[in-house]
Amino acid sequence: MQYLALIYSEDGVGPQPEDPEFADYMAGYFKASKTYEEAGIMRGGNALQDTSTATCVRIRGGKTETMDGPFAETKERLGGYYVLDCTDLDQAIKMAELIPTAQHGTIELRPVMIIPGDT
Amino acid sequence: MTGTAPGLRQRITQIMRDDQGRLLSALIRTLGSFDLAEDALQDAMERALVHWARSGLPDQPDAWLLQVARRSAIDKIRRKKRFRDKTGDIIRLIEEDQEDRSADPPEIPDERLRLIFTCCHPALDEKSRVALTLRVIGGLTTQEIARAFLDADTTMGQRLSRAKSKIQAAAIPFKIPERADWDERLNSVLSVIYLIFNEGWTAGPGDAPIRTGLCVEALWLARLLTKLAPDDPEIEGLLAMMLLAHARHKARFDPSGAFVPLDKQDRTTWDQGMIIEGLSILDRAVARRLPGPFQIQAAIGALHTQAETPEHTDWPQILLLYNRLAALMPSPVVYLNRAVALAETGNLSQARRALGDLAGPLAAYQPYHAAVAELARRDNDLTTARTAYDKAISQSKSDSEKRWLSDMRAKI
CATH class of the missing domain: 1.25.40.10 (Tetratricopeptide repeat domain)
Structure with missing residues (x-):
């Protein structure tokens, strides 16, 4: 089963680029990605640019409306994701524990929907 | 279900209560699907009502139910087959079906420990864990659980079905946790059982019949757990603690239904058999030399029940135990x-x-x-x-x- 691991953290919380511990923090990400690759479960993943760069799009009455900013203004922001192919939720939880942001933020695990007839 | 003799229906209800957890866990093991297993077992129960009313109870009702449930699952898988190839599952099911016919008596493997860990998985919210454990392992009906928790039937039904869908959709596993996770996951199971007990314990005498039943249910679950995972001192600690508390349940209310605190209770009405059992289970747990919160709470309960009068209570020792617990x-x-x-x-x-x-x-x-x-x-x-x-x-x-x-x- 594929799980989307959504990486949320509060702005300014956790190691920042100017902090000495930032290098270790990033190394943690490389290590996690490497573990996923080696386990053969990595199906994708990216870091995202800041929510200040986000644009929302919707169509209402046939007209496209675009808005500056993220969909929901919350304290914790989506900063990146992985897509991991795990045997079950327990494995997904174990893998999510490796994401360095879990130390100060939150990882939301969402199973990817299986559409019947898709396989 | 109309037209069934009430005696038979009662008998079937009893069989379902006793065997549901075992049958369901055996089915989930083969089918790899919580939903499908439940549907199939539901089918088998309905067929049992019709069939047994006509030809009487079979020799082994549980084996009968399991076999009918498996066939029902085969049918369901066949009907879905155009979506995904499930040939492997069907073959496995048919093989098991035949093995059962040759084996006498057929042995139903007890996979309830896995099922308990599924129902008490920390990815489910706490109230759902409690409800699901009572429903699936304890065999209580949705209505019974709703009444015990003072919830509407529909609310409880929705809660249960949401929890079951999550088990399926998020692939919450049907397995015994690894060593490294054992303590944490077991703690989640023990908390669920303790919550069930506590819900019954805090109930007043007015709603006693349904709710003190929760204490009995919690004791049953803890006993089952000591059988499925023997030699765990915290499981024994929880069982001992609940036995030592439940032994006093008759003394907690006077005949008019008024609450009686511990130091005013008639100690002769305490259930000595239950106290002796609780103490011996606690001894066994403590001998394993792996202290934990439930063992300490049981030890505190033991000191209360061992005092002949309130004045004889060994408070200094109780204080020491609370220090350790804290x-x-x-x-x-x-x-x-x-x-x-x-x-x-x-x-x-x-x-x-x-x-x-x-x-x-x-x-x-x-x-x-x-x-x-x-x-x-x-x-x-x-x-x-x-x-x-x-x-x-x-x-x-x-x-x-x-x-x-x-x-x-x-x-x-």
Whole structure:
């Protein structure tokens, strides 16, 4: 089963680029990605640019409306994701524990929907 | 289900209550699907009602149900086959079906431990874990669970079906946790059983029949767990703790239904058989030399039940145990009980200071205000005592407890 691991953290919380511990923090990400690759479960993943760069799009009455900013203004922001192919939720939880942001933020695990007839 | 003899229906209900967890877990094991297993077992039950009414109970009703459920699952898989190839599953099921026919008597593997860990998985919310465990392992009906938790049937039904969908959709595993995760995951299971017990324990006598049944249910679950995972001292600790508490349940209310606190209880009505069993289970647990919160709480319960009169209670020892418990589990409720033990060992002012520190976290906890009131009364601080009793009364959910608290307040 594929799980989307959504990486949320509060702005300014956790190691920042100017902090000495930032290098270790990033190394943690490389290590996690490497573990996923080696386990053969990595199906994708990216870091995202800041929510200040986000644009929302919707169509209402046939007209496209675009808005500056993220969909929901919350304290914790989506900063990146992985897509991991795990045997079950327990494995997904174990893998999510490796994401360095879990130390100060939150990882939301969402199973990817299986559409019947898709396989 | 109309037209079935009431005796037969009762018998089937009983079989389902006793065997549901075992049958369901065996089915999930083969099918790899919680939903499908439940549907299939439901089908088998309905067919049993019709079939058994006509030809009587089979020799082994559980084996009959399992076989019919498997065939029903095969049908369901065949119907879905155009979506995904399930040939492997069908072959496995048919093979098992045939094995059962040749084996005599057929053996149904007990996979309930896996199922308990699924139902108590921390990815489900706590109330759902409780409800699901009672439904799936305990075999209670949705209506029974709803009534016990004072919820509407539909609300409880929705809660259960949401939890089951999540198990399926998020692939919550059907397996026994690895060694490294055992303690944490077991703790989730033990908490669920303890919550069930506590819900029954805090109920007043008015709704006693349904809700004290929860205590019995929790004891049954803990006993089952000691069989499925023997040699775990915390499982034994929980069972011992609940036995030592439940042994006193008849003494907790007088014939008029009024609440009777521990130091006023008629100790001759305590269930000695249950106390002896609780003590011997606790001994066995402690001998394993792996102390834990439930064993310590059981040991505290043991000291209470072993005192011939309230005055004989070994409070210094109880205080020591609460100190150890607070070190393992530093929760406000543990500190509250520790403060009460402090007062009982003669350190009243120290105890009142300790209670003062808990005012914030326990502001909405009725026993906290009752304890503040009682210690203030002993200290002759009657204004504080009255105010605290008022708070306790307004927060109490049980009529008999309210009455008792009001009596205490009136006596000041």
